[in-house]
Amino acid sequence: MSNDERTRAPGGFTGRRWLFPSALIHELDPDAGSSRRPRRTARDWAVDFSCFLLAVLIGLAAAQSLPEETGLPHSLAVLDQVLGALSCAAVWLRRRWPVGLAVAMILVGLLSNCSGGAGMVALFTLAVHRPFRYVAWTGGAGLALVPLLYWVRPDPDLPYVAVVAFTALLTVSITGWGMLVRSKRMLMLSLRDRAHRAETEARLRAEQAQRLAREAIAREMHDVLAHRLTLLSVHAGALEFRPDAPREEIARAAGVIRESAHEALQDLREIIGVLRAGDAEESSGGRPQPTLAALDALVAECREAGMKVTLDHRVADPAAVPASVGRTAYRIAQEALTNARKHAPGTEVTVRLTGAPGDGLTITVANPAPPAEVPPVPGSGQGLIGLTERATLAGGRLHHGTRPDGGFEVRGWLPWPRG
DSSP: OOTTTOEEOTTSOEEOGGGSOHHHHHHHOTTOOTTSOOOOOHHHHHHHHHHHHHHHHHHHHHHHHGGGSTTOOHHHHHHHHHHHHHHHHHGGGTTTOHHHHHHHHHHHHTTOGGGHHHHHHHHHHHHHHSOHHHHHHHHHHHHHHHHHHHHHSOOSSSOHHHHHHHHHHHHHHHHHHHHHHHHHHHHHHHHHHHHHHHHHHHHHHHHHHHHHHHHHHHHHHHHHHHHHHHHHHHHHHHHHHOTTSOHHHHHHHHHHHHHHHHHHHHHHHHHHHHHHHSOTTTOSSSOOOOOGGGHHHHHHHHHHTTOEEEEEEOOSOGGGSOHHHHHHHHHHHHHHHHHHHHHSTTSEEEEEEEEETTTEEEEEEEEOOOSSOOOOOTTTTHHHHHHHHHHHHTTOEEEEEEOTTSOEEEEEEEOOOOO
16 A cells, blocks of 8 residues: 555544544544544545435435325425425534434424435434434334324325335334444444554563563572672772781782672673573573582682581482572572671571472571671662562572571572472
8 A cells, every 4th residue: 555545544543544434533543532523534425425315316206296195285395395405404414413313304204205315314324323222212213103104194106004114114224224334333443442452461561571571680680790799899808908918818819809800790791691682591602500510619619708608418419400490599599698798797607408309409598696796788688589589480489587596597498390
């Protein structure tokens, strides 16, 4: 479809506007105000002219039969034709006042046979543009007056019963035709609303997925970088408070700082790669995600930083632990060790790992109360909230809190299905 063939109606309606009814375009326009009357399209002008022409032809046919009516005064015949002409002219107002025109045509029809065509057009317009209750009352009143009308002014060519039955059938047919047109329009509007709701739901699902992905990346950044940056802080603090340390110790601390900064940069690149390539588990690039087998290296790294860590590893075959479960257990231990280093420096931390297929994997990280008061650390508790959510998403649970002796304990359980 070329650009000159397509026009955009107000409110986002796209298509050949002249082919659609103005009332339908008005309903499809989400920004259209209820007080604004829609302008006629080319289709509306064609339909209105056809209805006007039909009303005129039927009125002329009825006017030709007026001399054949016996006992009809000349003044009444003239009045009949005048009312018929006015009714044909009123057809152009059918879109603005469908109910009023239909009611008026019933009353005018009692005095004018020439207005019969305009009355049919008015009834059809009412059935198209208004709900069924208006059609039922107006159409029912018209049907009730049909026998009276032909009793007072019988048809010169057809029997009374035949003309009453034909008129009633014609009225019902016109009403049904108008209701069919209305139902098709209502179906189009309902499909539009359904498509709009589907688009809105799809957009909300996409926004929710994006938000969840960002939260997952934020948790991953916290879990990974907090550990590295804490090591940097510990060794930098040692250099700051012991400027007269031996050169070998200073060189070793500087090497740990350099290595930790390098590892932090590597982890940061890997996490940012998730934004570009999707799930880190499915990404072919970057370093492999840590699993339970990397727990020994994590404890050794903490010991090199000066922490006192005891590892009680009671899992017979760590390689048999599912990768997702092992990775979650690693992150729990990493975050708990980082918190112990920040909030209880100088204490001995115990990491205990037990479990078997079918029973689940339990990891416990505990430390006693610090020997001296430690100043509060900004942002405390955010990592544990993320770990709780991570464990819940993995199908497990995580508990943390202060022990009776003043220490702190983090205990997590993760499902480990049987092979």
